[in-house]
Amino acid sequence: MLESSNGVRDRGGDRKAAVLHERDGVPRYEDFPDPVAGEGEVLIEVKAVAVENVDRAVAAGTHFAGRAMMPELPAIPCFDGIGTLPDGRLVGFGNPRPPYGALAERTVIREGAYAAIPDGLDPAAATVLPSAITAMSMKVAAGLQPGESVLVQGATGVAGRLAVQVARLLGAGRIVATGRDDEQLRELGADQVINTTLDDQDLLLAYAESRTDVVVDFLWGRPTELLLRAMVPDTFAFPAPLRLVQIGEVAGAGLHLSAESLRTSGVEIYGAAKGLGPETMGAAYGQVVEWARTGQLTFALERVPLSDIETAWQRTDLRGKRLVVQV
Numbered sequence: 124m125l126e127s128s129n130g131v132r133d134r135g136g137d138r139k140a141a142v143l144h145e146r147d148g149v150p151r152y153e154d155f156p157d158p159v160a161g162e163g164e165v166l167i168e169v170k171a172v173a174v175e176n177v178d179r180a181v182a183a184g185t186h187f188a189g190r191a192m193m194p195e196l197p198a199i200p201c202f203d204g205i206g207t208l209p210d211g212r213l214v215g216f217g218n219p220r221p222p223y224g225a226l227a228e229r230t231v232i233r234e235g236a237y238a239a240i241p242d243g244l245d246p247a248a249a250t251v252l253p254s255a256i257t258a259m260s261m262k263v264a265a266g267l268q269p270g271e272s273v274l275v276q277g278a279t280g281v282a283g284r285l286a287v288q289v290a291r292l293l294g295a296g297r298i299v300a301t302g303r304d305d306e307q308l309r310e311l312g313a314d315q316v317i318n319t320t321l322d323d324q325d326l327l328l329a330y331a332e333s334r335t336d337v338v339v340d341f342l343w344g345r346p347t348e349l350l351l352r353a354m355v356p357d358t359f360a361f362p363a364p365l366r367l368v369q370i371g372e373v374a375g376a377g378l379h380l381s382a383e384s385l386r387t388s389g390v391e392i393y394g395a396a397k398g399l400g401p402e403t404m405g406a407a408y409g410q411v412v413e414w415a416r417t418g419q420l421t422f423a424l425e426r427v428p429l430s431d432i433e434t435a436w437q438r439t440d441l442r443g444k445r446l447v448v449q450v
């Protein structure tokens with residue numbers, strides 16, 4: 124039995140995996156020692172894995188959970204995916220034991236750290252469902268009621284496109300989609316679009332006029348700072364509080380929130396995890412699976428084989444398509 128520098132035991136078998144050797148490096152398709160299931164663990168034969176911004180941030184060490192998920196290198200990136208259990212059941216799994224990750228032919232997880240994937244669902248399509256479940260936070264965290272208006276801040280990404288559809292399916296009255304690209308924004312079927320590259324004054328005005336009840340925010344940074352500033356009323360009228368769910372930060376990790384803005388607008392800000400527990404998660408998952416199976420929730424995938432990981436990891440041309448590695 125061989126032991127590698129980070130203590131991985133190799134019982135002689137190697138399998139292919141995407142292996143990361145340097146923080147902020149690019150994973151390479153190569154052999155990696157086969158995982159061995161310890162007590163309370165189970166092996167997974169991986170079928171499909173979505174590569175998302177969060178996976179790159181974990182690999183780069185810039186995500187808050189990055190060190191825990193990938194304490195040492197070499198290691199295999201990505202912390203969830205779709206695969207089969209030893210008895211052949213197809214499941215969505217999470218949190219492989221480091222240095223193993225999801226981007227491999229085989230990985231190892233804690234017994235029970237998986238959920239069944241319903242019959243008939245394509246494993247690659249199933250990798251996208253967690254992003255749709257996150258969009259359900261407009262109801263779970265912010266309590267969206269049918270007829271209320273929703274603004275999707277950052278609607279042209281995969282998660283944003285799903286959020287526009289989820290808002291419609293949850294009965295939102297009016298949907299506003301924001302983003303940087305007019306052509307992509309027009310594809311979304313929203314009732315109103317706002318281009319976040321407008322100059323500050325025009326963007327403030329556009330947000331102020333959008334009259335929104337709930338915001339699902341994938342951007343943070345400058346656009347969301349302006350959105351919150353736009354909620355300050357110009358009279359002593361009673362505010363109609365905006366409920367904002369914070370989900371992503373592609374436009375910036377921080378923003379300036381003035382006391383006046385918070386005090387006068389009545390804005391409420393929640394994290395996407397608010398209200399999530401086994402019961403609400405199960406209900407959101409069931410709903411999203413049903414919408415996907417019946418074709419009410421649609422999304423575009425870019426499928427690549429594991430052997431192409433080095434090129435695929437560096438792609439920036441996906442324009443709203445989820446990169447899914449098929450194993």
Ligand SMILES: NC(=O)c1ccc[n+]([C@@H]2O[C@H](COP(=O)([O-])OP(=O)(O)OC[C@H]3O[C@@H](n4cnc5c(N)ncnc54)[C@H](OP(=O)(O)O)[C@@H]3O)[C@@H](O)[C@H]2O)c1
Pocket residue numbers: 175176177253254257277278279280281282283302303304307319341342370371372373374375395442443444
């Ligand atoms: N917490 C969760 O469970 C969860 C789940 C899903 C997603 N997220 C987060 O949500 C965010 C979006 O995820 P995704 O998977 O949809 O990503 P994605 O498909 O890669 O899309 C990224 C989006 O961000 C936009 N964007 C990038 N930089 C921007 C900037 N500086 N200003 C304005 N827009 C910018 C892009 O717009 P262009 O088209 O103009 O380039 C694109 O619409 C990420 O932060 C992700 O980590 C969180």
